[in-house]
Amino acid sequence: MGPIWSSYYGNCRSLLFMIDASNPTQLSASCMQLLGLLSAExxxxxxxxxxxxxxxxxCYMTIEEMKSLIRLPDIIAHAKQNITMAEISAWTGTGLAGVLHWLQDTHRTGR
Ligand SMILES: Nc1nc2c(ncn2[C@@H]2O[C@H](COP(=O)(O)OP(=O)(O)O)[C@@H](O)[C@H]2O)c(=O)[nH]1
Ligand SMILES: [Mg+2]
Incomplete structure (x- = not known):
């Protein structure tokens, strides 16, 4: 789907970028896509x-190890955007309430 994402950039106020924490072999590709999104005007x-x-x-890697591997703290520090991270399971529902709160807060403050 990556090649058509840019069709949806207009009027996009919030961006949810999902990484599959169970499959670290996809990490480098995810990282490149994230960098592309963050640098899109x-x-x-x-x-x-x-x-x-x-x-x-x-998973054979912890989330902390994955963050470190793609240098996510550096990416966040250098991005123009306000970036938050969360650990979730769409299967069990863990963390989903936090996602809804983030969406509410993000839109309430008009960011
Ligand atoms: N165990 C588990 N499975 C999930 C979760 N989220 C999505 N899935 C399952 O992952 C499958 C979709 O694959 P996924 O890698 O997410 O999508 P794709 O990479 O876009 O093809 C579906 O069978 C979903 O039910 C989750 O949090 N935990
Ligand atoms: Mg997948």
């Missing part, structure tokens, strides 16, 4: 929520 004002999904599944 129409998304410069968007609020960004990076979700690590599928935290209910076993």
């Amino acid at each position: 129409p998304l410069a004002e968007a609020s960004v929520l990076i979700l690590f999904n599928k935290t209910d599944l076993p």
